[in-house]
Amino acid sequence: MRDLGTSRPRLATLALTAAAMLAFAANSLLCRLALQTGGIDPASFGAVRIASGALALLLIVRWRAGSARAAVARGDWISAAMLFAYVAFFSFAYVGLAAGTGALILFGAVQLTMFGSALRAGERFVPQAWGGLGMAAAGLVYLVLPGVSAPPVLGAALMALAGVAWGVYSLRGRGAPDPLGATAGNFLRAAPIALLLWLPFTGVAHASPAGVALAVVSGAVTSGVGYALWYAALRALSAMRAATVQLSVPLITAIGAVLFLAEPVTLRLFLASVAILGGIALVLAARRKK
Numbered sequence: 001m002r003d004l005g006t007s008r009p010r011l012a013t014l015a016l017t018a019a020a021m022l023a024f025a026a027n028s029l030l031c032r033l034a035l036q037t038g039g040i041d042p043a044s045f046g047a048v049r050i051a052s053g054a055l056a057l058l059l060i061v062r063w064r065a066g067s068a069r070a071a072v073a074r075g076d077w078i079s080a081a082m083l084f085a086y087v088a089f090f091s092f093a094y095v096g097l098a099a100g101t102g103a104l105i106l107f108g109a110v111q112l113t114m115f116g117s118a119l120r121a122g123e124r125f126v127p128q129a130w131g132g133l134g135m136a137a138a139g140l141v142y143l144v145l146p147g148v149s150a151p152p153v154l155g156a157a158l159m160a161l162a163g164v165a166w167g168v169y170s171l172r173g174r175g176a177p178d179p180l181g182a183t184a185g186n187f188l189r190a191a192p193i194a195l196l197l198w199l200p201f202t203g204v205a206h207a208s209p210a211g212v213a214l215a216v217v218s219g220a221v222t223s224g225v226g227y228a229l230w231y232a233a234l235r236a237l238s239a240m241r242a243a244t245v246q247l248s249v250p251l252i253t254a255i256g257a258v259l260f261l262a263e264p265v266t267l268r269l270f271l272a273s274v275a276i277l278g279g280i281a282l283v284l285a286a287r288r289k290k
Helices: 002-036 042-065 077-093 099-120 127-144 153-173 179-201 209-234 239-245 248-260 267-289
Strands: none
Touching (some): 002 042, 002 077, 042 179, 077 153, 099 248, 099 267, 127 267, 153 179
16 A cells, blocks of 8 residues: 555656656647748747747646736746747747757757856766767757758757757746746746737738647647646656656657658767767766766
8 A cells, every 4th residue: 555655646747747748849849830831930939829828827827826926926037038038049940940850959958058057156077977068069069060961050050049048047947936936927028028029020920820729739738738747747856857857858859750740860860869868868867976
């Protein structure tokens, strides 16, 4: 009976974690699908995603606490600006970037940003960690080197900037007493900024019902509900386990891109994935031992 009692929370954590990773991977697939089919432009996609995410998170926080005002007040404008930058660069990057490649660049840039912050804060890396860091950086460089199967330079650069913005956003929110409430507040603050971004593109803006629906699902479900699931799972995960499990997101995205978007898995993408994800895993393992 004792084993059964302890296994239930573990199963719940596993289910929450798996659902959150699927949601994060789905963000790339939904954005790429919406833009690939021409159902919506990137500025409109980003604006709808942030607005629908803000509404979903506000409803979740209100349902959880009965009042959203105190929780939402924990957000701040700098974090909201980083959130907006992530969504904006993410949306424009996927105009010409494959979903699997974009997810790998995004994840690599996020992790390298966070590792760089740790070094700047005075953390000392052992040789294994330095080797992993160099391996991951080399994988990113190899992925974007000119060649037949290289991704578009502009798309790769925009996705790298999205990763840096998300890394900074994650660092600013680390240790927040109510991360879900703070995220809801940041989404609400980012919504008017997203509308300002959309205004210069009104001349070329377009959105079909299918395109809007994909953006709403990306904002309300795979972002809003996805973050709620992830924060619930984090209660039972150590920082290293949380970082390690996120290694699955680019792989899930690549598999989903093959199944739903008919994207090929190139040798360049495979080798870069091994280098980037393997290098990050080495850094995480070294930090865990330390």
